Amino acid sequence: MFETAEVGHALPAEEYDALVPELRTGLLRAQNELARDAKFSVVVVIAGVDGAGKGETVNALHDWMDPRFLLAHAFGPPSDEEAERPPMWRFWRDLPPKGRIGMFFGSWYTAPILQRVYGEARDADLDTALERINGFEKALVDDGTLVLKYWFHISKKAQRRRLKELSRDPKQAWRVTPVDWKHYELFDAFLPVCERALRETSTGEAPWTIVEGVDRRYREVTVGQHLLASVQRHLERSRVAAVAPPVPVVAPPVARRTVLDTVDLSAALSREEYRERMDEGQARLAALSRAAEEQGATLLAVFEGPDAAGKGGAIRRVTRAIDARHYRVIPIAAPTDEERARHYLWRFWRHLPRAGNLVIFDRSWYGRVLVERVEGFAAPHEWMRAYKEINELEERLYEFGIGVCKFWLHIDKEEQLRRFQERERTSYKEFKITEEDYRNRAKWELYEDAVHDMVERTSTAHAPWTLVAANDKLHARVEVVETLCDTLEAELRWRRKRKKRSV
Amino acid sequence: MFETAEVGHALPAEEYDALVPELRTGLLRAQNELARDAKFSVVVVIAGVDGAGKGETVNALHDWMDPRFLLAHAFGPPSDEEAERPPMWRFWRDLPPKGRIGMFFGSWYTAPILQRVYGEARDADLDTALERINGFEKALVDDGTLVLKYWFHISKKAQRRRLKELSRDPKQAWRVTPVDWKHYELFDAFLPVCERALRETSTGEAPWTIVEGVDRRYREVTVGQHLLASVQRHLERSRVAAVAPPVPVVAPPVARRTVLDTVDLSAALSREEYRERMDEGQARLAALSRAAEEQGATLLAVFEGPDAAGKGGAIRRVTRAIDARHYRVIPIAAPTDEERARHYLWRFWRHLPRAGNLVIFDRSWYGRVLVERVEGFAAPHEWMRAYKEINELEERLYEFGIGVCKFWLHIDKEEQLRRFQERERTSYKEFKITEEDYRNRAKWELYEDAVHDMVERTSTAHAPWTLVAANDKLHARVEVVETLCDTLEAELRWRRKRKKRSV
Helix, strand or coil: CCHHHCCCCCCCHHHHHHHHHHHHHHHHHHHHHHHHHCCCCEEEEEEECCCCCHHHHHHHHHHHCCHHHEEEECCCCCCHHHHCCCCCHHHHHCCCCCCCEEEEECCCCHHHHHHHHCCCCCHHHHHHHHHHHHHHHHHHHHCCCEEEEEEEECCHHHHHHHHHHHHHCCCCHHHCCHHHHHHHHCHHHHHHHHHHHHHHHCCCCCCEEEEECCCHHHHHHHHHHHHHHHHHHHHHHHHCCCCCCCCCCCCCCCCCCCHHHHCCCCCCCCHHHHHHHHHHHHHHHHHHHHHHHHHCCCEEEEEECCCCCCHHHHHHHHHCCCCHHHEEEEECCCCCHHHHCCCCCHHHHCCCCCCCCEEEEECCHHHHHCHHHHCCCCCHHHHHHHHHHHHHHHHHHHHCCCEEEEEEEECCHHHHHHHHHHHHHCHHHHHHCCHHHHHHHCCHHHHHHHHHHHHHHHCCCCCCEEEEECCCHHHHHHHHHHHHHHHHHHHHHHHHHHHHHHC | CCHHHCCCCCCCHHHHHHHHHHHHHHHHHHHHHHHHHCCCCEEEEEEECCCCCHHHHHHHHHHHCCHHHEEEECCCCCCHHHHCCCCCHHHHHCCCCCCCEEEEECCCCHHHHHHHHCCCCCHHHHHHHHHHHHHHHHHHHHCCCEEEEEEEECCHHHHHHHHHHHHHCCCCHHHCCHHHHHHHHCHHHHHHHHHHHHHHHCCCCCCEEEEECCCHHHHHHHHHHHHHHHHHHHHHHHHCCCCCCCCCCCCCCCCCCCHHHHCCCCCCCCHHHHHHHHHHHHHHHHHHHHHHHHHCCCEEEEEECCCCCCHHHHHHHHHCCCCHHHEEEEECCCCCHHHHCCCCCHHHHCCCCCCCCEEEEECCHHHHHCHHHHCCCCCHHHHHHHHHHHHHHHHHHHHCCCEEEEEEEECCHHHHHHHHHHHHHCHHHHHHCCHHHHHHHCCHHHHHHHHHHHHHHHCCCCCCEEEEECCCHHHHHHHHHHHHHHHHHHHHHHHHHHHHHHC
């Protein structure tokens, strides 16, 4: 695989000088169009062998282009705020908005490759990591992002020569660190791991470009021209009205019956039973949330359900048991413009709390497959692929040890109407009811279908949906509090076990 | 001062039960109006004696109100990302947007008070810190924010009783930490420091409300009612067309001559001289920026100037010398909606880099007193007070050891026209010139006045303006690079000295 980058590519100075002015003009122009249209973002991954000129090439690109619309990100050891979230958090955090180019040094490839080379992970672990990377990059590409990946390669001999050269030059010696020499010693160990990484992640949507790194002029022009041509083609494509990709046919309902029909809406609690179980549940939750805070356990709860299903009331029964310093309720309404300029999951990643906290989403990423599907805000191919994207998000949270609770609070149509009318009569609830609520109501069956599909496709062992019978508010609230307790308890148990194992 | 909070205030249960339902309704309604109009934000500071019920009161408020529009922030020891920025950074970061209420536990008052009590600071240091707090809160209030500050007080005897009580209750014992007992021992030392803090910061715009903390019902209702009445009054005020506050008369120009007339625009460099000095300057900058990175020194550069003054070109000569991983260029254009929902300085605070980096603002907070003043986007009282707000920002940066370089790149009207025409002729520069550039040009004299005032009011010893003669681009670029070198050198020298002193 890397043989093609050990053939001694070099660009004579005259050719370089002849090519660069036009290349520069092209890049500036493309960058300007990109910024003006702001239809997509460009993510550039810079990776490869130490001493192969990665940093210098990026500096050259910055020199040629407008640095105001370029965002370079380097990633060293994670900060404590980063270490308290899943590893992908810091990359999500730095994703460029539409119209901008983000350059990632030390990207999501670094950790999996190093872990394998250092023997901390096996091949199977590496493959799992790479598959996840594919999922992540696919989500970006599907969202319109142009993902470009450059791998800088030089031979072992060339690396040795280069590191020595740099070390001798007082102006460049800082570029060579002890880690570089260590990696030089490991060159032969790196080779097969890197090859595997490139092979597995050179997908149709986001292939790798291997760049021979010996000759400065060659590598700069190679990357510059490829970047330019890619951005230009993507700009052209973005101007053509796209034909939506094909969407598989969903089996038409035969004997229509949804998973919601299995919810026993007659479930109810007496006042006394409610008081007793709620007191117990809240006391349990209070103790558990303090333990979670001490141990750095994070819990994430998602609340969905029809209007007036009692999400707010249920959330309040939860928060009442927890110190206000350790939870946050995130109401999901219209995205801000910073959110709109990025992948729809970005706004949820950014709200992941530091360790030891509870975050409650009042409506969530499931909006993509609920309201956006039913109202047509997302095209079928968009919400269709969202199930997988969502499952991947939740898997990442789960693996990191974050508990995920998802509640669908269910009521029937009659109960909803009764509550709407009650709200209109109650002085401090009147603002809760608008025309739109009645409009949404007319689409009740469409929402039922959407919920059915959502549960089918996203209720997983590690992040199951809890369908809560909510015609009786007392019953619903108790079930929510108790489910949260059970999840948090399991999470804390798992942490204790893991800790024991690692002792 | 605290005698009024040791008189045994208590609210009987019946009265509490009678008051709370209406209070709750009122709070929900006010919160809803606040969120709907989104005309201002509310900042609530919760401070006071340990064991006086701060946490419990905030929890009660969360219970009464809609937790979706409430943001509680607790501040423990700073994270490493926080520690690398000036102390106020984390509070700026968490300021609520318009329409929301942010509750700050462990606010900007904590550190100054503790440092004084622990003997790490003298009275004069405390006074300085308090004066700065006044400046910060005034900036928020001037921006329309409602700032409410609650001080929870109990007597020493009551504190002892309370801590003992809590320790005995297995459900509450977690609330009492060793630090609480340490603070109890220091009670008499705290008293005068807290009194001083409250006295100095009980301003007309943001006075303290002292709450006796012994009785749960009393403190909850006291804070709830005060919060409600304050928000209601602020909502009413926000609906009335405000009469702009009076603005002092500026002395009319006699024999009009601005500071810009002192810039010798004939300054120029020959090609050879340019090459020599630029090479030397860039080499120096490269070495300095690496030293800065190693030592965690941050540098902030601001570029202002008329259109086509050559800001972009100068910036590029700077970035060319620095590794792309260690600088960021922030182009300041229209604010995003998240930025618009906060104080105008928020968007600059959020871009402060981690330690060891250079951040370049291509246009900056000075927009407030330049384009916003000239175009009338900011009212006279708004840009008038901005000078002080800006000076305070730069002072905070300076004190934290961040170097601030401010460049005004100056050209004359003829040179600007020449450059506009050249841009229209150059293929890859044509996008740089728009109708608006010609419109701005018509206001040349107004801008000159604005620059004159800006230099007069914001060119300080620690963050001076450098007026750069830029009719000759070569001269301008060299001056910028050399000035940055000098600043960075001084910053590094200062760091070495400080380090030596502390050894």
